[in-house]
Amino acid sequence: MYLKIDFNSDEAIYMQLRNQIIYSIATSEIQEGDNLPSVRDLADNIGINMHTVNKAYTILKQEGYLKLDRRKGAVIAIDMNKMQAMEEMREELRVTLAKAFCKNISCKEAHDIVDEIFKEFERR
Amino acid sequence: MYLKIDFNSDEAIYMQLRNQIIYSIATSEIQEGDNLPSVRDLADNIGINMHTVNKAYTILKQEGYLKLDRRKGAVIAIDMNKMQAMEEMREELRVTLAKAFCKNISCKEAHDIVDEIFKEFERR
DNA sequence: TATTTGTTATACTGTTTATATAACAAATAT
DNA sequence: ATATTTGTTATATAAACAGTATAACAAATA
Numbered sequence: 668m669y670l671k672i673d674f675n676s677d678e679a680i681y682m683q684l685r686n687q688i689i690y691s692i693a694t695s696e697i698q699e700g701d702n703l704p705s706v707r708d709l710a711d712n713i714g715i716n717m718h719t720v721n722k723a724y725t726i727l728k729q730e731g732y733l734k735l736d737r738r739k740g741a742v743i744a745i746d747m748n749k750m751q752a753m754e755e756m757r758e759e760l761r762v763t764l765a766k767a768f769c770k771n772i773s774c775k776e777a778h779d780i781v782d783e784i785f786k787e788f789e790r791r
Numbered sequence: 792m793y794l795k796i797d798f799n800s801d802e803a804i805y806m807q808l809r810n811q812i813i814y815s816i817a818t819s820e821i822q823e824g825d826n827l828p829s830v831r832d833l834a835d836n837i838g839i840n841m842h843t844v845n846k847a848y849t850i851l852k853q854e855g856y857l858k859l860d861r862r863k864g865a866v867i868a869i870d871m872n873k874m875q876a877m878e879e880m881r882e883e884l885r886v887t888l889a890k891a892f893c894k895n896i897s898c899k900e901a902h903d904i905v906d907e908i909f910k911e912f913e914r915r
Numbered sequence: 916t917a918t919t920t921g922t923t924a925t926a927c928t929g930t931t932t933a934t935a936t937a938a939c940a941a942a943t944a945t
Numbered sequence: 946a947t948a949t950t951t952g953t954t955a956t957a958t959a960a961a962c963a964g965t966a967t968a969a970c971a972a973a974t975a
Binding site: 834859860861862864865 | 919920922
Protein backbone atom coordinates (compact mmCIF):
# COMPACT_ATOMS: atom_id res chain seq x y z
CA MET A 668 0.00 0.00 0.00
CA TYR A 669 1.30 3.38 -1.02
CA LEU A 670 1.27 6.04 1.70
CA LYS A 671 2.77 9.48 1.39
CA ILE A 672 2.84 11.96 4.25
CA ASP A 673 3.24 15.69 3.66
CA PHE A 674 4.88 17.02 6.79
CA ASN A 675 4.31 20.61 5.67
CA SER A 676 0.57 20.10 5.24
CA ASP A 677 -1.81 21.80 7.65
CA GLU A 678 -3.71 18.53 7.71
CA ALA A 679 -2.76 16.38 10.71
CA ILE A 680 -0.57 13.36 9.95
CA TYR A 681 -3.06 10.91 11.45
CA MET A 682 -5.80 12.37 9.23
CA GLN A 683 -3.62 12.07 6.11
CA LEU A 684 -3.06 8.44 7.05
CA ARG A 685 -6.77 7.85 7.65
CA ASN A 686 -7.76 9.42 4.33
CA GLN A 687 -5.17 7.52 2.30
CA ILE A 688 -6.10 4.20 3.86
CA ILE A 689 -9.77 4.83 3.06
CA TYR A 690 -8.77 5.76 -0.51
CA SER A 691 -6.76 2.53 -0.78
CA ILE A 692 -9.81 0.55 0.28
CA ALA A 693 -11.96 2.37 -2.29
CA THR A 694 -9.51 1.53 -5.09
CA SER A 695 -9.32 -2.10 -3.86
CA GLU A 696 -5.59 -1.73 -3.34
CA ILE A 697 -6.44 -3.26 0.02
CA GLN A 698 -9.64 -5.11 0.75
CA GLU A 699 -11.83 -6.78 3.36
CA GLY A 700 -9.75 -9.22 5.40
CA ASP A 701 -6.37 -7.75 4.50
CA ASN A 702 -3.92 -6.90 7.23
CA LEU A 703 -2.46 -3.45 7.69
CA PRO A 704 1.12 -3.16 8.95
CA SER A 705 1.51 -3.14 12.71
CA VAL A 706 1.45 0.29 14.28
CA ARG A 707 5.16 0.02 15.05
CA ASP A 708 6.20 -1.18 11.60
CA LEU A 709 4.22 1.48 9.77
CA ALA A 710 5.46 4.19 12.12
CA ASP A 711 9.10 3.14 11.58
CA ASN A 712 8.49 2.83 7.86
CA ILE A 713 7.12 6.36 7.50
CA GLY A 714 9.37 7.82 10.15
CA ILE A 715 6.72 8.92 12.61
CA ASN A 716 5.67 7.99 16.10
CA MET A 717 3.80 4.79 16.92
CA HIS A 718 0.99 6.69 18.60
CA THR A 719 0.27 8.73 15.51
CA VAL A 720 -0.38 5.55 13.54
CA ASN A 721 -2.35 4.14 16.45
CA LYS A 722 -4.55 7.24 16.41
CA ALA A 723 -5.28 6.76 12.71
CA TYR A 724 -6.12 3.06 13.26
CA THR A 725 -8.33 3.86 16.26
CA ILE A 726 -10.31 6.40 14.23
CA LEU A 727 -10.65 3.98 11.32
CA LYS A 728 -11.98 1.43 13.80
CA GLN A 729 -14.50 3.92 15.23
CA GLU A 730 -15.61 4.85 11.72
CA GLY A 731 -16.11 1.23 10.76
CA TYR A 732 -13.22 0.43 8.42
CA LEU A 733 -10.97 -1.70 10.64
CA LYS A 734 -11.02 -4.32 13.33
CA LEU A 735 -8.12 -4.39 15.71
CA ASP A 736 -7.12 -7.75 17.09
CA ARG A 737 -4.23 -8.44 19.40
CA ARG A 738 -3.44 -11.66 17.57
CA LYS A 739 -4.26 -10.80 13.96
CA GLY A 740 -3.29 -7.12 14.09
CA ALA A 741 -5.23 -4.50 12.15
CA VAL A 742 -7.61 -6.08 9.63
CA ILE A 743 -9.82 -4.29 7.10
CA ALA A 744 -13.46 -4.88 8.07
CA ILE A 745 -16.09 -2.53 6.72
CA ASP A 746 -19.03 -1.92 8.99
CA MET A 747 -21.82 -1.25 6.52
CA ASN A 748 -23.97 1.49 8.03
CA LYS A 749 -25.04 2.98 4.74
CA MET A 750 -27.72 5.33 6.08
CA GLN A 751 -25.28 7.00 8.46
CA ALA A 752 -22.68 7.23 5.69
CA MET A 753 -25.23 8.91 3.41
CA GLU A 754 -26.00 11.58 5.99
CA GLU A 755 -22.33 12.26 6.62
CA MET A 756 -21.70 12.52 2.89
CA ARG A 757 -24.62 14.96 2.52
CA GLU A 758 -23.22 17.28 5.20
CA GLU A 759 -19.74 17.26 3.67
CA LEU A 760 -21.10 17.85 0.20
CA ARG A 761 -23.14 20.81 1.41
CA VAL A 762 -19.95 22.70 2.28
CA THR A 763 -17.95 21.50 -0.73
CA LEU A 764 -20.70 22.32 -3.22
CA ALA A 765 -21.55 25.68 -1.63
CA LYS A 766 -17.94 26.72 -2.26
CA ALA A 767 -18.14 25.35 -5.79
CA PHE A 768 -21.41 27.16 -6.53
CA CYS A 769 -20.00 30.49 -5.30
CA LYS A 770 -17.08 30.01 -7.69
CA ASN A 771 -19.42 29.47 -10.66
CA ILE A 772 -18.95 25.72 -10.90
CA SER A 773 -22.07 24.24 -12.45
CA CYS A 774 -24.04 21.22 -11.35
CA LYS A 775 -22.92 19.42 -14.51
CA GLU A 776 -19.27 20.15 -13.82
CA ALA A 777 -19.68 18.74 -10.31
CA HIS A 778 -21.28 15.61 -11.77
CA ASP A 779 -18.43 15.17 -14.23
CA ILE A 780 -15.86 15.23 -11.44
CA VAL A 781 -17.92 12.79 -9.36
CA ASP A 782 -17.90 10.44 -12.35
CA GLU A 783 -14.16 10.80 -12.84
CA ILE A 784 -13.49 9.97 -9.20
CA PHE A 785 -15.84 6.98 -9.21
CA LYS A 786 -13.92 5.67 -12.23
CA GLU A 787 -10.80 5.72 -10.05
CA PHE A 788 -12.60 3.24 -7.81
CA GLU A 789 -14.32 1.03 -10.35
CA ARG A 790 -11.60 0.22 -12.86
CA ARG A 791 -10.11 -3.18 -12.04
CA MET B 792 -28.39 36.19 7.84
CA TYR B 793 -28.96 33.15 10.00
CA LEU B 794 -25.91 31.85 11.86
CA LYS B 795 -25.96 29.09 14.44
CA ILE B 796 -22.88 28.04 16.37
CA ASP B 797 -22.64 24.63 18.01
CA PHE B 798 -20.29 25.10 20.94
CA ASN B 799 -20.10 21.35 21.52
CA SER B 800 -18.98 20.65 17.95
CA ASP B 801 -15.44 19.47 17.34
CA GLU B 802 -15.39 21.88 14.40
CA ALA B 803 -13.75 25.19 15.31
CA ILE B 804 -16.11 28.14 15.77
CA TYR B 805 -14.36 30.22 13.12
CA MET B 806 -14.75 27.35 10.65
CA GLN B 807 -18.45 26.98 11.43
CA LEU B 808 -18.79 30.70 10.77
CA ARG B 809 -16.83 30.47 7.53
CA ASN B 810 -18.88 27.53 6.24
CA GLN B 811 -22.23 29.09 7.10
CA ILE B 812 -21.32 32.39 5.47
CA ILE B 813 -20.29 30.56 2.29
CA TYR B 814 -23.55 28.61 2.40
CA SER B 815 -25.48 31.87 2.79
CA ILE B 816 -23.76 33.23 -0.31
CA ALA B 817 -24.59 30.06 -2.24
CA THR B 818 -28.28 30.34 -1.34
CA SER B 819 -28.23 34.07 -2.22
CA GLU B 820 -29.30 34.93 1.30
CA ILE B 821 -26.43 37.38 1.03
CA GLN B 822 -24.88 38.46 -2.24
CA GLU B 823 -22.10 40.38 -3.98
CA GLY B 824 -21.84 43.85 -2.51
CA ASP B 825 -23.70 43.09 0.71
CA ASN B 826 -22.18 44.06 4.02
CA LEU B 827 -21.53 41.58 6.78
CA PRO B 828 -21.93 42.76 10.39
CA SER B 829 -18.82 44.32 11.90
CA VAL B 830 -16.55 41.88 13.72
CA ARG B 831 -17.55 43.40 17.04
CA ASP B 832 -21.30 43.39 16.38
CA LEU B 833 -21.35 39.81 15.16
CA ALA B 834 -19.17 38.66 18.05
CA ASP B 835 -21.46 40.33 20.59
CA ASN B 836 -24.51 38.99 18.79
CA ILE B 837 -23.31 35.37 18.88
CA GLY B 838 -21.62 35.72 22.25
CA ILE B 839 -18.06 35.00 21.16
CA ASN B 840 -14.82 36.92 20.98
CA MET B 841 -14.14 39.57 18.34
CA HIS B 842 -10.97 37.81 17.21
CA THR B 843 -12.82 34.61 16.43
CA VAL B 844 -15.06 36.49 13.99
CA ASN B 845 -12.05 38.34 12.64
CA LYS B 846 -10.36 35.00 11.96
CA ALA B 847 -13.37 33.79 9.97
CA TYR B 848 -13.46 37.04 7.96
CA THR B 849 -9.72 36.93 7.31
CA ILE B 850 -9.98 33.38 5.96
CA LEU B 851 -12.98 34.31 3.79
CA LYS B 852 -10.90 37.17 2.42
CA GLN B 853 -7.93 34.88 1.67
CA GLU B 854 -10.25 32.39 -0.01
CA GLY B 855 -11.80 35.07 -2.18
CA TYR B 856 -15.28 35.63 -0.74
CA LEU B 857 -14.86 38.96 1.06
CA LYS B 858 -13.19 42.30 0.82
CA LEU B 859 -12.39 44.07 4.04
CA ASP B 860 -12.50 47.83 3.99
CA ARG B 861 -11.92 50.10 6.94
CA ARG B 862 -14.65 52.45 5.77
CA LYS B 863 -17.21 50.05 4.29
CA GLY B 864 -16.58 47.11 6.62
CA ALA B 865 -16.74 43.52 5.37
CA VAL B 866 -18.30 43.31 1.91
CA ILE B 867 -19.08 40.18 -0.08
CA ALA B 868 -16.83 40.12 -3.15
CA ILE B 869 -16.27 36.84 -4.93
CA ASP B 870 -12.87 36.41 -6.51
CA MET B 871 -13.64 34.15 -9.44
CA ASN B 872 -10.71 31.76 -9.73
CA LYS B 873 -12.70 28.89 -11.10
CA MET B 874 -9.79 26.64 -12.07
CA GLN B 875 -8.36 26.73 -8.56
CA ALA B 876 -11.81 26.12 -7.09
CA MET B 877 -12.24 23.09 -9.36
CA GLU B 878 -8.99 21.54 -8.15
CA GLU B 879 -9.87 22.15 -4.52
CA MET B 880 -13.28 20.60 -5.04
CA ARG B 881 -11.73 17.56 -6.72
CA GLU B 882 -9.42 16.92 -3.76
CA GLU B 883 -12.24 17.24 -1.24
CA LEU B 884 -14.51 15.00 -3.29
CA ARG B 885 -11.82 12.35 -3.50
CA VAL B 886 -11.96 11.84 0.27
CA THR B 887 -15.73 12.24 0.58
CA LEU B 888 -16.48 9.82 -2.27
CA ALA B 889 -13.88 7.26 -1.18
CA LYS B 890 -15.69 7.03 2.15
CA ALA B 891 -19.02 6.80 0.33
CA PHE B 892 -17.78 4.06 -2.03
CA CYS B 893 -16.46 1.97 0.88
CA LYS B 894 -19.90 2.18 2.46
CA ASN B 895 -21.59 0.91 -0.70
CA ILE B 896 -22.99 4.25 -1.83
CA SER B 897 -23.39 4.14 -5.59
CA CYS B 898 -22.35 6.74 -8.13
CA LYS B 899 -26.03 7.38 -8.87
CA GLU B 900 -26.82 7.94 -5.20
CA ALA B 901 -23.98 10.46 -5.01
CA HIS B 902 -25.35 12.23 -8.09
CA ASP B 903 -28.82 12.39 -6.57
CA ILE B 904 -27.50 14.10 -3.45
CA VAL B 905 -25.44 16.53 -5.53
CA ASP B 906 -28.65 17.45 -7.38
CA GLU B 907 -30.59 17.90 -4.16
CA ILE B 908 -27.95 20.24 -2.76
CA PHE B 909 -27.71 22.26 -5.97
CA LYS B 910 -31.48 22.72 -5.76
CA GLU B 911 -30.94 24.35 -2.36
CA PHE B 912 -28.86 26.96 -4.19
CA GLU B 913 -30.90 27.48 -7.33
CA ARG B 914 -34.44 27.90 -6.03
CA ARG B 915 -35.27 31.58 -5.76
C1' DT C 916 -15.14 65.64 18.89
C1' DA C 917 -16.80 61.09 19.72
C1' DT C 918 -17.78 56.84 17.55
C1' DT C 919 -17.14 53.07 14.47
C1' DT C 920 -14.44 50.64 11.15
C1' DG C 921 -10.65 46.94 10.27
C1' DT C 922 -6.12 45.94 12.05
C1' DT C 923 -2.39 44.75 15.04
C1' DA C 924 -0.13 43.51 19.38
C1' DT C 925 0.27 41.10 23.65
C1' DA C 926 -1.01 37.79 27.06
C1' DC C 927 -3.31 33.97 28.98
C1' DT C 928 -5.89 29.42 29.21
C1' DG C 929 -7.11 25.09 27.46
C1' DT C 930 -6.99 21.66 23.82
C1' DT C 931 -4.85 19.15 20.16
C1' DT C 932 -0.94 17.12 17.76
C1' DA C 933 3.13 14.60 17.82
C1' DT C 934 6.79 12.62 20.15
C1' DA C 935 9.13 9.70 23.74
C1' DT C 936 9.35 5.91 27.15
C1' DA C 937 7.45 2.41 29.43
C1' DA C 938 4.78 -1.28 30.66
C1' DC C 939 0.93 -4.93 30.22
C1' DA C 940 -1.62 -9.12 28.35
C1' DA C 941 -2.27 -12.25 24.77
C1' DA C 942 -0.49 -14.66 21.01
C1' DT C 943 3.25 -16.44 18.20
C1' DA C 944 7.95 -17.98 16.93
C1' DT C 945 12.20 -20.00 18.13
C1' DA D 946 10.35 -22.35 28.29
C1' DT D 947 11.87 -17.99 26.34
C1' DA D 948 11.93 -14.18 23.40
C1' DT D 949 9.35 -11.53 20.28
C1' DT D 950 5.37 -9.35 18.38
C1' DT D 951 0.68 -7.88 18.78
C1' DG D 952 -2.70 -4.02 20.32
C1' DT D 953 -3.42 -1.29 24.39
C1' DT D 954 -2.78 1.88 28.14
C1' DA D 955 -0.41 5.29 30.96
C1' DT D 956 2.63 9.32 31.61
C1' DA D 957 5.21 13.16 30.24
C1' DT D 958 6.74 16.85 27.25
C1' DA D 959 6.96 20.40 23.50
C1' DA D 960 4.78 22.80 19.93
C1' DA D 961 0.91 24.52 17.66
C1' DC D 962 -3.86 25.90 17.64
C1' DA D 963 -8.32 27.85 19.41
C1' DG D 964 -10.51 31.08 21.98
C1' DT D 965 -10.68 34.81 25.11
C1' DA D 966 -9.33 39.40 27.08
C1' DT D 967 -7.47 44.15 26.78
C1' DA D 968 -5.59 47.60 24.47
C1' DA D 969 -4.28 50.60 21.06
C1' DC D 970 -3.87 52.56 16.15
C1' DA D 971 -5.43 54.85 11.66
C1' DA D 972 -9.03 56.07 8.72
C1' DA D 973 -13.62 57.21 8.07
C1' DT D 974 -18.10 58.72 9.65
C1' DA D 975 -21.74 60.88 12.67
